Amino acid sequence: MIERDNITKERVNKMKKAKIPRFKTIEEERAFWDTHSFIDYLSELEETKELIFERPPLKRNFQIRLDDETIRKLKKLSSKKGTDMSTILRGWIREHLDKELKTA
DSSP, X not given: OHHHHHHHXXXXXXXXXXXXXXXXXXXXXXXXXXXXXXXXXXXXXXXXXXXXXXXXXXXXXOOOOOOHHHHHHHHHHHHHHTSOHHHHHHXXXXXXXXXXXXXX
16 A cells, blocks of 8 residues: 555656647657656646647648559558658658758
8 A cells, every 4th residue: 555655646746747848740749648648747738628739821732743652652651650641741851851951
């Protein structure tokens, strides 16, 4: 019983200190919650009656042509990651564009 009380006290103390970080991407947030319990952040959460997604509006559509095999692989990857293909592609473009601009 004493051990259980100590674990409970440790968890309560952790909850008082824990702050939910600000995330740059949905993927970053997903990775965080995959390794953390929302129970440790109850004091940070707010009750809401409706589902709210805050996402900056995208400015433009951009169309590219891909072969069937590439699309099939992209669909498979997006399914495994639990996200859509355009999110993966935007992430890759941003990542590689930043890297290329640094070395150009």
